[in-house]
Amino acid sequence: MKMERVLEILQSEKDIPVHYKGVPIWIEGVDKNSCLATIQARGTHDESRVLSIDGLEEI
Structure with a gap:
């Protein structure tokens, strides 16, 4: 996914x-400089994860 869309x-x-x-997932935040997003799986109380926005898909 592109940064603008995130x-x-x-x-x-x-x-x-x-x-x-x-x-x-929920996108909790994004770091524009590193193109990393902080995400959490929807409907869970799992810990947040940080990953590249390239792996995000809008459904």
């Missing part, structure tokens, strides 16, 4: 479905 999703009031490797 930022749009973060700023949106709508619930925009995003997946990482087929798993629905």
Whole structure:
């Protein structure tokens, strides 16, 4: 996913479905300089993970 779209999703009031490797996730934040996103799997209380935005897919 491109950085511009990640930022749009973060700023949106709508619930925009995003997946990482087929798993629905929340984007908690993004680091523009490193192109890394902090994510958490939806519906879980798993710890947050940091990963490249390249692996994010809008569904």
